[in-house]
Amino acid sequence: MERDIDGMQLELTRLELLLEMKENEKQLLLEAKNAERQLLEEMRTKLEEAVHAEQLANKEKTRFLARMSHEIRTPMHSILGITEAQLQKDNHSKETEEAFLRIYSSSNLLLSIINDILDFTKLEAGKMEIIHAAYDTICMILSTIQLNQVYIGDKKIDLKLDVDEKLPARLVGDELRVRQILNNILSNAFKYTSEGSVHLSFRAEDICDGRVTFVIKVEDTGQGMTQEQLDSLSVEFSRYNVEANRAIEGTGLGLNIAYHLINLMDGTVTAESTLGEGSTFTIRLPQRQCGNAVVGADIKAKPFARLSKLQPTPMPYGRVLVVDDVEANLYVAEGFLAPYEINVDMVESGAAAIEKIKSGEIYDIIFMDHMMPGMDGVEATKIIREMGYSHPIIALTANAFSEMTESYTDGDFTDYASKPLDIYQMDTFLMRYIKEASEFNEE
Numbered sequence: 494m495e496r497d498i499d500g501m502q503l504e505l506t507r508l509e510l511l512l513e514m515k516e517n518e519k520q521l522l523l524e525a526k527n528a529e530r531q532l533l534e535e536m537r538t539k540l541e542e543a544v545h546a547e548q549l550a551n552k553e554k555t556r557f558l559a560r561m562s563h564e565i566r567t568p569m570h571s572i573l574g575i576t577e578a579q580l581q582k583d584n585h586s587k588e589t590e591e592a593f594l595r596i597y598s599s600s601n602l603l604l605s606i607i608n609d610i611l612d613f614t615k616l617e618a619g620k621m622e623i624i625h626a627a628y629d630t631i632c633m634i635l636s637t638i639q640l641n642q643v644y645i646g647d648k649k650i651d652l653k654l655d656v657d658e659k660l661p662a663r664l665v666g667d668e669l670r671v672r673q674i675l676n677n678i679l680s681n682a683f684k685y686t687s688e689g690s691v692h693l694s695f696r697a698e699d700i701c702d703g704r705v706t707f708v709i710k711v712e713d714t715g716q717g718m719t720q721e722q723l724d725s726l727s728v729e730f731s732r733y734n735v736e737a738n739r740a741i742e743g744t745g746l747g748l749n750i751a752y753h754l755i756n757l758m759d760g761t762v763t764a765e766s767t768l769g770e771g772s773t774f775t776i777r778l779p780q781r782q783c784g785n786a787v788v789g790a791d792i793k794a795k796p797f798a799r800l801s802k803l804q805p806t807p808m809p810y811g812r813v814l815v816v817d818d819v820e821a822n823l824y825v826a827e828g829f830l831a832p833y834e835i836n837v838d839m840v841e842s843g844a845a846a847i848e849k850i851k852s853g854e855i856y857d858i859i860f861m862d863h864m865m866p867g868m869d870g871v872e873a874t875k876i877i878r879e880m881g882y883s884h885p886i887i888a889l890t891a892n893a894f895s896e897m898t899e900s901y902t903d904g905d906f907t908d909y910a911s912k913p914l915d916i917y918q919m920d921t922f923l924m925r926y927i928k929e930a931s932e933f934n935e936e
Contacts, residue, residue: 560864561611567819569604570912574825576600577916581803581832598643605680608673609746616753623757626909627783628668629921630660634695636917637675644683650691656788657696661705663783669911670754671778675709677747678774682713689714689771700782709776718766726752726764803916805832811927812836812855816846816870817862817889826860829919835927842866843873850877856884857927860914861906863890871905878905885926889914 576597580590615621634656642652682691692712699706718726726748755762758778766772813835815826823839830837838854840846843865859877861870874886888909907926910918 565607565611566604566912567822569600569607570914571819571821571825572600573597573604574914575821575828578825578828581916594643598646601640601643605676605747609750612673612750613746616750621753621757623667623670625665625667625781627663627665628671629925630662630664630695631656631788632917632921633668633672634675636915637672637679638693639915639917641676641679641683644680648683648686649688650683650686651689653690653692655692655694657694658787658789659700660695660697660707660788661700661782661784662786662788664705664707665781665783666707666778667758670758671707674751674754674776674778675711677751678711678776681747682711682715682772682774686713686715686771698777703782705780705782707778707780709778710773712771712773714771717768717770717772719768723764723766803920805920806924806928807832807834808923808927809834809836811857811923813838813923813927814846814849814854814856814859815839816841816843816859816865816873818842818865819862822862826914829914829916830923833923835923843868843870843876846873847876847880850880850882858922859884859886861886861888863888874905887922887926 576593579585579593580597585593612621634654638652638654645652679691679693690713692710694710694712696708697705698708752762755776755778760776760778762777763775764772811833813830815823815830815837817823817826817839818841820841823841827837827839838849838856840849843861844867846859846861861874863870865873870888874888877886885907886905888906889912890909908922910922
């Protein structure tokens with residue numbers, strides 16, 4: 494009997510030990526789960542902090558790039574603007590005009606290199622975005638041609654322009670990037686063609702329900718390329734036949750950037766070339782039609798001189814305010830506006846512009862620089878609009894980052910233009926907001 498009791502006690506002890514072990518095991522599992530949960534929570538917190546830090550770093554990088562874009566491009570825009578204004582005059586000697594042409598050409602090349610480096614950096618950082626806004630088709634075409642004619646130099650090259658009469662006069666798309674694509678491909682055509690011609694054509698295809706395919710074709714009688722060279726065009730820093738073309742300026746990024754931009758715009762590009770005979774690039778970009786006006790026959794086919802001179806329409810009844818903290822930019826604007834006989838006021842800050850409006854001044858156009866110390870152009874324009882001012886205010890910007898550009902297209906600005914503002918862009922704004930508005934009011 495005692496033996497049975499002892500056996501039962503042993504069994505009971507063993508069960509108690511098993512229960513204790515189970516309880517300990519359960520406690521260990523609970524502690525392990527808690528530790529795992531805590532570890533996961535710490536990892537999640539660290540991940541969130543890392544993502545937040547990366548987002549802040551990206552924002553700072555974007556702000557830095559935008560600031561550098563503005564700081565680097567601003568003096569170049571002043572040089573180009575002053576030179577272009579002088580080239581529009583007829584009172585220079587041949588030697589002086591040739592000197593201005595060389596300054597214009599060198600400045601344009603330097604600006605192109607700066608743009609390539611900054612834009613390549615944006616593409617690498619994934620910061621390049623397409624911003625849609627209405628733009629003047631002919632103004633975009635003519636100003637881009639004007640900028641690139643300097644590459645002709647003394648070479649015997651005929652530039653031929655062919656524009657489809659049915660091409661919409663105004664399109665909706667990213668004008669800055671369309672210009673950049675055309676500029677990069679057209680400049681190459683001039684650089685790699687020593688004699689012959691460069692034929693530039695524009696047409697509209699697939700026009701339906703406000704949508705249109707903008708087709709740009711650039712044909713040259715230059716060096717041409719092999720198939721292997723054609724296949725390497727979209728590779729950054731690549732230049733074909735480097736030894737033979739050592740004297741040709743550029744970074745080797747232009748076509749790579751153009752190809753990236755075309756893809757971002759859901760467009761296509763095809764390249765055809767025959768070595769020793771020339772090359773043809775055809776770009777198709779989806780755009781939207783803005784209004785029903787078309788370019789018509791006036792500019793269907795036109796030859797170009799080295800640097801064509803605009804014939805301004807006098808508008809002595811017009812009033813313009815230019816707001817810019819850079820004195821050189823005010824000088825450029827004054828030079829551009831002088832031939833129009835327009836009444837011009839100039840101030841160097843957003844606060845000064847606000848005081849002008851407070852005093853009761855009314856302008857046909859206010860050209861407002863975006864990035865100024867103290868109060869920037871966006872803030873100044875917001876305050877002016879809150880005062881009930883409804884006349885056109887056009888933003889001038891040396892960068893095209895999405896967060897900045899959206900404030901132009903969706904905010905209080907009537908329109909915006911990327912610097913350098915050239916003769917054709919200025920003429921388009923003056924004709925649209927002063928000349929045409931005046932004629933409409935008279936009717």
